[in-house]
Amino acid sequence: xxxxxxxxxxxxxxxxxxxxxxxxxxxxxxxxxxxxxxxxxxxxxxxxxxxxxxxxxxxxxxxxxxxxxxxxxxxxxxxxxxxxxxxxxxxxxxxxxxxxxxxxxxxxxxxxxxxxxxxxxxxxxxxxxxxxxxxxxxxxxxxxxxxxxxxxxxxxxxxxxxxxxxxxxxxxxxxxxxxxxxxxxxxxxxxxxxxxxxxxxxxxxxxxxxxxxxxxxxxxxxxxxxxxxxxxxxxxxxxxxxxxxxxxxxxxxxxxxxxxxxxxxxxxxxxxxxxxxxxxxxxxxxxxxxxxxxxxxxxxxxxxxxxxxxxxxxxxxxxxxxxxxxxxxxxxxxxxxxxxxxxxxxxxxxxxxxxxxxxxxxxxxxxxxxxxxxxxxxxxxxxxxxxxxxxxxxxxxxxxxxxxxxxxxxxxxxxxxxxxxxxxxxxxxxxxxxxxxxxxxxxxxxxxxxxxxxxxxxxxxxxxxxxxxxxxxxxxxxxxxxxxxxxxxxxxxxxxxxxxxxxxxxxxxxxxxxxxxxxxxxxxxxxxxxxxxxxxxxxxxxxxxxxxxxxxxxxxxxxxxxxxxxxxxxxxxxxxxxxxxxxxxxxxxxxxxxxxxxxxxxxxxxxxxxxxxxxxxxxxxxxxxxxxxxxxxxxxxxxxxxxxxxxxxxxxxxxxxxxxxxxxxxxxxxxxxxxxxxxxxxxxxxxxxxxxxxxxxxxxxxxxxxxxxxxxxxxxxxxxxxxxxxxxxxxxxxxxxxxxxxxxxxxxxxxxxxxxxxxxxxxxxxx
Numbered sequence: 118x119x120x121x122x123x124x125x126x127x128x129x130x131x132x133x134x135x136x137x138x139x140x141x142x143x144x145x146x147x148x149x150x151x152x153x154x155x156x157x158x159x160x161x162x163x164x165x166x167x168x169x170x171x172x173x174x175x176x177x178x179x180x181x182x183x184x185x186x187x188x189x190x191x192x193x194x195x196x197x198x199x200x201x202x203x204x205x206x207x208x209x210x211x212x213x214x215x216x217x218x219x220x221x222x223x224x225x226x227x228x229x230x231x232x233x234x235x236x237x238x239x240x241x242x243x244x245x246x247x248x249x250x251x252x253x254x255x256x257x258x259x260x261x262x263x264x265x266x267x268x269x270x271x272x273x274x275x276x277x278x279x280x281x282x283x284x285x286x287x288x289x290x291x292x293x294x295x296x297x298x299x300x301x302x303x304x305x306x307x308x309x310x311x312x313x314x315x316x317x318x319x320x321x322x323x324x325x326x327x328x329x330x331x332x333x334x335x336x337x338x339x340x341x342x343x344x345x346x347x348x349x350x351x352x353x354x355x356x357x358x359x360x361x362x363x364x365x366x367x368x369x370x371x372x373x374x375x376x377x378x379x380x381x382x383x384x385x386x387x388x389x390x391x392x393x394x395x396x397x398x399x400x401x402x403x404x405x406x407x408x409x410x411x412x413x414x415x416x417x418x419x420x421x422x423x424x425x426x427x428x429x430x431x432x433x434x435x436x437x438x439x440x441x442x443x444x445x446x447x448x449x450x451x452x453x454x455x456x457x458x459x460x461x462x463x464x465x466x467x468x469x470x471x472x473x474x475x476x477x478x479x480x481x482x483x484x485x486x487x488x489x490x491x492x493x494x495x496x497x498x499x500x501x502x503x504x505x506x507x508x509x510x511x512x513x514x515x516x517x518x519x520x521x522x523x524x525x526x527x528x529x530x531x532x533x534x535x536x537x538x539x540x541x542x543x544x545x546x547x548x549x550x551x552x553x554x555x556x557x558x559x560x561x562x563x564x565x566x567x568x569x570x571x572x573x574x575x576x577x578x579x580x581x582x583x584x585x586x587x588x589x590x591x592x593x594x595x596x597x598x599x600x601x602x603x604x605x606x607x608x609x610x611x612x613x614x615x616x617x618x619x620x621x622x623x624x625x626x627x628x629x630x631x632x633x634x635x636x637x638x639x640x641x642x643x644x645x646x647x648x649x650x651x652x653x654x655x656x657x658x659x660x661x662x663x664x665x666x667x668x669x670x671x672x673x674x675x676x677x678x679x680x681x682x683x684x685x686x687x688x689x690x691x692x693x694x695x696x697x698x699x700x701x702x703x704x705x706x707x708x709x710x711x712x713x714x715x716x717x718x719x720x721x722x723x724x725x726x727x728x729x730x731x732x733x734x735x736x737x738x739x740x741x742x743x744x745x746x747x748x749x750x751x752x753x754x755x756x757x758x759x760x761x762x763x764x765x766x767x768x769x770x771x772x773x774x775x776x777x778x779x780x781x782x783x784x785x786x787x788x789x790x791x792x793x794x795x796x797x798x799x800x801x802x803x804x805x806x807x808x809x810x811x812x813x814x815x816x817x818x819x820x821x822x823x824x825x826x827x828x829x830x831x832x833x834x835x836x837x838x839x840x841x842x843x844x845x846x847x848x849x850x851x852x853x854x855x856x857x858x859x860x861x862x863x864x865x866x867x868x869x870x871x872x873x874x875x876x877x878x879x880x881x882x883x884x
Contacts, residue, residue, distance in 0.1 A: 119360045135719045144190065145182035150773075152196065154178040155212075160679055160726075164451030165230065169210035169376045172200065200308075227542055229674065230682060232724070234769060236261075239674075239683070241615050242331070242592060243627055245270060245651035247323040253731070256767050257779025259837030259879040260361065263344065264306070264313040267325050269767075270736045271683070271720035272758045276787045278871050281306030284758050287716030287741035288339030289654070291637035292666070296343040297430065298442035299700050300473035301336070301523050303497040303653060307387070307422040307448060308363070311405045314424050314446045316369045318357055319383035328670045328687065329613040329627030331527060332578035333543060338666035338691060341635040346428050348440065348479075350379035355704055359881035362396030363387060364422075374723070377432055377745040384425040399875040407453075422448045436481040446471045460507040471497045497521040499652065514558040519652040521635075522550040543684045548572075549635060553652040565633075570655045571632055573601040580611070590615040600634065601643055603658045605630040607665075621677040625685070627671070633664040637694075660709045662693040672720075683722040696745060710746030727835040730770050737763040740764055754805040760852055761785045761809075774823035779816070786810030791850040792866065799854070799866070810849050813871065815842040821879075837879040844872040 142161050146154050151173045155166040164187065174200050178192075189212070191202045203211040229239040234253030238246045245267075247396040252261040255269060264280040267273055275283045282290050282305075296301040297315060307314050326334065326341040335340045349371055357368040366385035373380055389397055401420075426444040433439075450467040477491040499519040504532040505512050529543030552569035580594035594611035614626040656663045672685030690712040703783035718739035725732050741756040767780035787807035848871035 118296065121510075126733045141186055143182060143184055144180060144182045146178045148179055151176040151178055156726075158812060159230070162190070164210055165690060166212055167211050171214060172214050173198075175201075201613075213860065218257035223521065229676060229683070231726065231731075231771075232681075232722075233733055233767075237266075241590065241625075241687070242613050243326070243329045243625060243670075247325065249317040249320050249323070251274075252779045253771065253817050254769055254776040254821055256778045256819055257839055257841045259819055259821055259839040260263040260359075260881075261312045261317040263315050263317050263320060263323055264342075269735070269765065270325065270327075270329060271685070271722045272311070272687075272718065272739075274737065274738050274758055274784065275765050276758060276850060277869075279306060279308070279310035281310035284686055284760075285340040286668070286718055286757065287714070287739050287756065288689070288691070289664075289694075289758060291651075292332070292337050292339035292342045292633065292664075292691075294337035296341070297426075297444050297473060297475075298344070298346055298440070298478060299491045300442070301472060301495045301525075302444075302446075302470050302473060303521055304446050304448070304471035304522075307424070307446075307637065308400055308420075309647040309766055310401045311404060311421075312363060314384050314565065315344055316366060316368070316385050316424060316426065318366060319346055319426055320344050328668060328685075329592075329611060329629055330542070330631075332609065332611050333527075333541070333545075333593075335576060335596055335598060335609070335631065336547075336635070338388065338631050338664050346381060346426065348430055348431060348438065348443065350430055352376075355883070357881060357883050359879065361387075361879040362394040362877045363400070366876035379418055379430045381428045384423070384427070387421050390421050390448075395530070396877045397874045399873060403870070403872040420450050420452070422446075425582060438479045440475075440477045442473075442475040442477075444471075444473045447568040460508050462509075464502070464504040464506075465505070466504070467499075467874050468755075469499050471495070472658070485533045487531045488528065489531075490526075492526040493524065495521070495523040499875045506773065514556075516556040516558070517652055517741050518556075518713070519553045520551070521549075521653055522689060524548050524867075531736075536670065537584050539582040540579065541582075545576040545578070546573075547574045547576070549574075549655060550634065551653055551655045553638070553654050555652075566638075568654055568657075569737075570657060571602060572655050574634070575599045575601070580758075586617070598632070600663070603634075603656065603663070606662065607663065618673070621626075623674045623676075625672055628669075631666040635664070636664060660711070661695055662711065664694055665692040666690070679726040681722070683720075684730075685720045686718070687720075688717050689716075694743070710745040710748055712743055712748075714741060714743045716741040716756075729772055730768065732766075732768045734766045735764070739763075744773075749805045754789045757788060757806055761786055775821075777818075778788065778819040779818050781814065781816050783814040784810065785812055786849070787851055788882040790854075792854065810852060813848045813850065815846050816844055817841050817872065818843055831884050833883045835879075835881045839877045841875040841877075841880075842871065842873055846871070847873070 180209050201213050223430045232239050236248045236252035249261040258298045268283050272286050324343040326498045351370050355370040364387045368383040371380045409603045424446045428442045430441045448469040452465040474497045477492040480488045501517040503515045525543040525547035532540045554567035577599040578596040583591045592613040596609040598607050609630045612628045616624040631857040634656040643793050668685035668689040675682040690761040695709045723734045723735045740752040744753045763784040769778035786809045790805050791803040823835045826832050850871050851869045853867045
């Protein structure tokens, strides 16, 4: 029976395996787990092992210390483990069970296999791959939260300390595209962004791209996060159950027809309506800090969230496979606060739902030609009301509504001409139907802003890969999109250059141009207060034009003897960004202001792996400036989201089934606009974002332990504890202003602070 072994090939031009094969190196192993032995041998002999995890389970290695060639080591491995070892492409060793036939599939080329930790790799094209199943421990996380894990990568920060509010290289939150099994997703976080809405236990692989993206990816100006569930049809049923301080979840993988049909399903739900843990209360305190909810007495909490996904995999033949995927994310909130001193009642009601449906077909026409065809539909609904009552009589209702229908179909071909030349080309059709309204009701209803529009787009793209070890590896792409309703064509070139300068030093250069037609409305240039309920809208080619992004980057990677150094410089510009002057800035005449932004930055990552320890240091420098028409005298000012310096470091240790990690983060404060008191209230005369908050820092801890209930039993378990902000640092993360969207309203100053000391416990069972 065939086993699928995934090979990730790295080209190192100045390394010939035939020259290294005869070299002798010292190595020794004392009853070491085979997985750990493979990692050590990869460093010693500069090779890569590729294997199915099930093949090496419970296998260990013993070798006395002496000099050996690689072939001598592999021979010893075959004798002890009863496995076969096949050398491919001069330096890649495929591990397989005896008698199994190897099917090779070439995927993205890995240049760093273990980036922050096991389960995170960096590809030759600059993308990061995250495998949640194999993800090592990260500080502050007992479970591999998808969006929180991404925030630990260089150049990614979250000034608001939420999972969903991350910024990539000076961009905005809405410029990050999220894809689940080919479905565009718009809702980004449970509990107002504090928790990723995508279940990591159901996710097979995550691809995060912050530069030089393949031309198949459009629609966003900054980054792409593509999440995919498994396409493997398991041989036997797999079940997982887990619980932590916020939610419980279940996951099941069922083989329905042997090697033909499989079903995967997962569900996760909060239990806050039954029990509110200390962990939940700390997150809620952070979310509702400085709001009417936080300041009121005896809040009546009705809050819950749930997400689930179902996927059906069908493989009728070896050259055809199909899938059908469904995902649903649901958040509901109803908070009421009664103020007995003035008989006022404040009620926050919010419902956010995002449902997605996807279909896919993979076809292998021959050994050189493959095709992938997919279709999707995504539906997003947001309803938010902030209701004020006095003496049981409603006095005002500020309302937001947002509806998105997003559907599309695409097909892509991959033609391998030979080992040097590969071509991808495809077509995509997308229809977006978006509507929103801001409405304020007091004595009469007053619509602050509303819109409903539809845009259809037709995109064709092609990408050419050329591999030449003596010169450069080149990836050259082009994407052209026609927006029907706007009668506009946008052309987006993409370029990636890769060169191995020396044995351990690699050069990487990328360039790209992107366009974005859907984005979230900045309700005011001065505030970022809304609780993850900002509204999406489409470009109209006039007051809300298509956003344009240009980015170039260049850097190098050094890797040798357990050391890794990754340095990348970038320059990015954004044109046609918009902000809505809503509320106290211009309450009687809300309008969009068109602007531009430029960012320059440097990302530095240094890592060392030794004797079970894994340590890394990450530093990001970013300077970002914005300019809007009719604001700040049409002059540039520091972007609200700019974090000038961000530094993080971590140390983790793994021995057998025990892991522990400690990490520290530090970053400069967020910019804010200074307000001064006057006889008429607050005034803004010092310019926009001319001041910065104090520096931010916190220390996080995590530890997990895996165990079996008995040697004969298949039931396994995992327990874990995490602590965020161990020394309970009271970080001010923003200074904002709220005008309540009415001309006669007083302006309120809102100071928001980071999460405090927050422990979380986790227990999980597998069988």
